[in-house]
Amino acid sequence: MITVRKIHKAFGSVQAVRGVSFEAPDGKVTGLLGPNGAGKSTTLRVLYTVLMPDRGDALIDGVNVVTDSLAARQRIGALPHGAGLYPHLSARENIAYYARLCGLDKHSIDDRVAGIIDMLEINDFADRHTKGFSQGQRTKVAIARALVHEPQNVILDEPSNGLDVMATRSLRRLILKLKESGRCVLFSSHVMQEVAALCDDIVIIANGQVAMNDSADGIRNRTGRDDLEDAFVQAIRLVEHA
């Protein structure tokens, strides 16, 4: 469960996030939707404690990301935007490195790594050095790496970027599987259809603020548009003209 409380973050004179609050409950998929530069990544980076907010904070299962960031990180599996791998290590070694750093005990590491490799269907290239992997292969390994310690909260920043149709489908299956096992899944995207197909709750962010926070149906009702894309545009206009 992730609770975001009035986060503000500026980079120099650019106010990237201004007072974003929302909640992502366990057993649900929450989508962070917004145009490029809306503040999605900045919000997520505060959640996985790479950035410190200027004001406000967030709780991961009740643990404060600002005051107790190490404990908060223990409850998170994060896939940052454009996450890179170590090219001289095999996919399996990349995943195992993270498993060890997360403190998994020695005996269970091999099984865990093998399990996540099965789950993400990356057996074919698991023992190749990741140098020369395609974008889709890289993303899958990066996701496997983020999930190997079975975190309760999963944060994915634009996970479907650069994935082909097949890869996107298996990513979608994975997200639903995580949801069924009672995890809290929070992911960002600028692709409308993806969010609509997967998410229980949608948080629309524009201009560093939450424009709307509801289910897909709720958003359709509130904007008075049947088409979610129209609703999305409408919601963003509301913020930008406010």
Place this chain on the structure above:
Amino acid sequence: MMRTLLLVFAKEVLDNFRDRRTLVSALVMGPLFGPILFAFVINLSIERSLSDVDETMQLPVIGTEHAPNLIRYLQSRNLDIVAGPPDREAAIDGVKTGAFDVVVIVPGEFGEQLADGVPARVEVITDAANTQAERDARRTLSALQAYSRELGAIRLVARGVSPLVVQALNVDEVDVSTPSGRSGILLGMMSYFFIFALLMGGMYLAIDTTAGERERGSLEPLLSLPVTRDQLMLGKIAATCVFMALSLLLSLGSFFFALKFMPFEELGMTPNFGPRVVIAAFFILTPFILLGASIMTLVASFTKSYKEAQTWLSIVLIAPTLPILIVSILALRPQLGFMFVPSLSQHLLLIDMVKNEPVNLLHVAISVLSTLAIGALLTWICARLYRREGLLG
């Protein structure tokens, strides 16, 4: 807590052992660069110093017919007299363009002046800016002066005066330097090769673990793991240190073997670089590893990309020569204060050892402790720096 450090350390060592560029620079380039350059310089200087005495040198002379005795004398000094260019202008042009190194001109009135007992004029045309020409000119001049002295002595004897009259002083130079001591001059640059090899060994790791990791996009996921950033940074620096130590060991070893094959006796030197000195040198240079690793990591942390890091680190590679250079140019005598200066203290201690002179243990202690202290301070700064979020660029 140590666990994270060790994990990061083990991963960086494995990762970089698989990286050909890192391996080549750490295990081949650094360790071999010094000995190869060294062998080259030493063989060249031996060749030069031998050629001075033995080899016949060609000497173009204009107007040989005016001074047959002088020519015979020069020939007896192993100078092969050949016909010079047609006239003085051609000789000057020839020397300017490098066609000739030295040209001697004997003017037509040479015989007349000699007979009259006035100083007979001989011209030596050369280019002092050209090293080879300068050496040939020196040899020509010394032969001419010797001829002048001999003729002068004969004249004095003919007048019933002892030639010793004109020699007021009898100067005797006593050189107390030992063969090991003389090698110190030449081997002075050796200490820099060790420092260079040591830095080269860790350079790519320092870049890869900071700027490289950021450029690849693997830094942010790493920082989102439940580990402290200090531990990550310390593990990376530890891995860098291991590569540097390896590079230093190889460099010392390759020098140890290379020196065996260099004909130092011919230069009147016997460098003291046996197994004991090699081991002592390793311990004297070891503190510099931490300093080098932390300063390279620190510099690379500030850069935005792999390429930028490379540019800045090549400056770090040269920086340790500065104190050594300043002290040798100013010809300063070793003193206690120098032992607080990293690279300079290692250099001076190494020279003492190679010269087979007693090594001051207080100096060793100061060198080791001050270098370690600076290294520890820089490592601490690195760890602090890793807490900044600006690191992500």
